[in-house]
Amino acid sequence: MTATSNKSQLAIIFFTVFLYLxxxxxxxxILPILSRNFGATALETGLLLSVYSLMQFLFAPFWGRLSDRMGRRPILLFCLVGETLSYIMFAWARSLEWLFVARILAGFFGASLSTASAYISDITPKHERSKGMALIGAAFGLGFVVGPALGGGLAVWGQHINPAPHFDTSFASYWVAALCFANFLFGVKFLKESLSEKSESAAKRKRFSIMWQYLNKKTVGPLMTVFLLSSLAMSSMEATLILFMGEKYQWDVKQVSFGFAYIGVIIIFTQGFLVRRLLPKWGERKVLRLGVLLLALGLTGIAIADSITGMAITMTLLSLGNGLANPSTLGSISLLSDANEQGAAMGVTQSMASLGRILGPALGGALYGTVAITAPFWASGLMAFLGLAIVIIIYKFIPEHGRVG
Known part of the structure; x- marks a missing residue:
């Protein structure tokens, strides 16, 4: 592909990941509203959120490995159709059981994010790899900001159109389904295959043997562990921050939502702009080390801060840290993996992140309820500092392809 073609393909992948998020x-x-209407307990509502990440953990390596064998394009397009159907099913759901089915399907098809990461690996040269991975992070951040606001806005709009029960949530789901299908049509016309050499061996190995292989691989395994710890720390924080801010500062859901939006905006800025400026000067090693350090300081700072100003500083630190650390980790893992196994490598890496999003909320909630309201943030900070220790230990083995000169 030419440089211009690569840019257009990166734009398509960015939009695909953005729509997933x-x-x-x-x-x-809208999920708490629907689940409550269908008689769900608080635990069942939490499980509806967790099951999405569980499916990503289970199937990210599957889609990544399959894309190594069949190509990225057919997997991405097929999963976009699947995402469309899952949101139509979500709109049609009129019982708790069907809500679970819809979220399971959404997580199953959404696990193809590993294929999107592998696509970026295919079309970016080594010195641009981590910058390319930053696009995925920027799409995550943007989706994190736009998604909840869009869901709430569409539900309110739906209530004005038709006050019938469930119409508001169904209306929002149909819009998301339409966006996914429009992205599929866009991809059919413009998305080109990125894989030049397909791997037959990748499809013949069992899923957990592949995970074990990568986790035991020099440098790659520790980097995946860092990615897991970062995801675990962030999801534990996210699950308990709204409770913490309400109890300590009397913030309501609306104010905390603005706080999360602020985190998303900083992550977008960091991965969409700052990473692309720092990598050529410092390379992956220094950017990763700085990112994990800032993440650890920010998470720990939540437990220490005694004012809204202090909280704003810690939120900025953890957002900058997350935005710097994630693309550097993904880019380094990609650079250290074989060209014909990028899908498998990214699949295992995304599985680690999904595992963190499964365990993190439960860990944070348990610590918050049984130890202290600051305990989840001390624990999250500790996990991030553990990730920093791993980075320091393997520091000299981390690639520096992003550095120019």
Missing amino acids: VGFGVVIP
């Missing part, structure tokens, strides 16, 4: 974010404000 918009779809995930849209259901956040």
Whole structure:
């Protein structure tokens, strides 16, 4: 592909990942409403959110490995159709059981994010790899900001159109389904295959043997562990921050939502602009080390801060840290993996992130309820500092392809 063609393909992948995260974010404000209407307990509502990440953990390596064998394009297009159907099913759901089915399907098809990461690996040269991975992070951040706001806005609009029960949430879901299908049509016309050499061996190995292989691989395994710890720390914080801010500062859901939006905006700025400026000067090593350090300081700072100003500083630090650390980690893992196994490598890496999003909320909630309201943030900070220790230990083995000169 030419440089111009690569840029257009990166734009398509960016939009694809953004829509995945918009779809995930849209259901956040409407899922508790629907589940309550269907008689769900608080635990069942939490499980509806967790099951999405569980499916990503289970199937990210599957889609990544399959894309190594069949190509990225057919997998991405097929999963966009699947995402469309999952949101139509979500709109049609009129029982708790069907809500679970819809979220399971959304997580199953959404696990193809690993294929999107592999696509970027295919079309970016080594010195641009981590910058390319930053696009995925920027799409995550943007989806994190737009999704909940869009879901709430569409639900309110739906109530004005038709006050019938469930019409508002169905209306929002249909819009997301339409966006996914429009992205599929866009991809059919413009998305080109990125994989030049397909791997037959990748499809013949069992899923957990592949995970074990990568986790035991020099440098790659520790970097995946860092990615897991970062995801675990962030999801534990996200699950308990709204409770913490309400109890300590009397913030309500609306104010905390603005706080999360602020985190998303900083992550967008960091991965969409700052990473692309710092990598050529410092390379992956220094950017990763700085990112994990800032993340650890920010998470720990939540437990220490005694004012809204202090909280704003810690939110900025953890957002900058997350925005710097994630693309550097993904880019380094990609650079250290074989060209014909990028899908498998990214699949295992995204599985680690999904595992963190499964365990993090439960860990944070348990610590908050049984130890202290600051305990989840001390624990999250500790996990991030543990990730920093791993980075320091393997520091000299981390690639520096992003550095120019």
